[in-house]
Amino acid sequence: MASGWANDSAVQEQIDATIDDAIARARNQMTQGESAAFCDECGDPISVARQKAVPGVRYCLNCQEVIDKKNNTFSGYNRRGSKDSQLR
Structure with missing residues (x-):
């Protein structure tokens, strides 16, 4: 297949x-x-169960969910493939 210079x-x-x-x-x-x-973002305590379940955890569950929601978008689309304009 011809591909130019590539x-x-x-x-x-x-x-x-x-x-x-x-x-x-x-x-x-x-x-x-x-x-x-304590959460690096909001300062709330992180449960002992979460500390044991996720070694090195830095955020409480609420803050982690917000961070994950922001990070799970790629090129404006969420993981389900639908347009997610609220996170932009």
């Missing part, structure tokens, strides 16, 4: 790079270390 594997290389970037972002978001006793 080599034949350029599309696959772009796909691989996109996947590698997504994996790196996911690894950077993983918590580690000692859990916080």
Whole structure:
């Protein structure tokens, strides 16, 4: 297939790079270390059960849900594939 100046594997290389970037972002978001006793965002206490369930947790459940909701949009679409204009 003619592709101009790009080599034949350029599309696959772009796909691989996109996947590698997504994996790196996911690894950077993983918590580690000692859990916080109080939320870094609002200052509310973090339950002991949450601290044990998520090692290195930094946010209470309410703040984490808000953060996750903001982070789960990609190019203006939520994970279900529908347009999510409220998070922009």
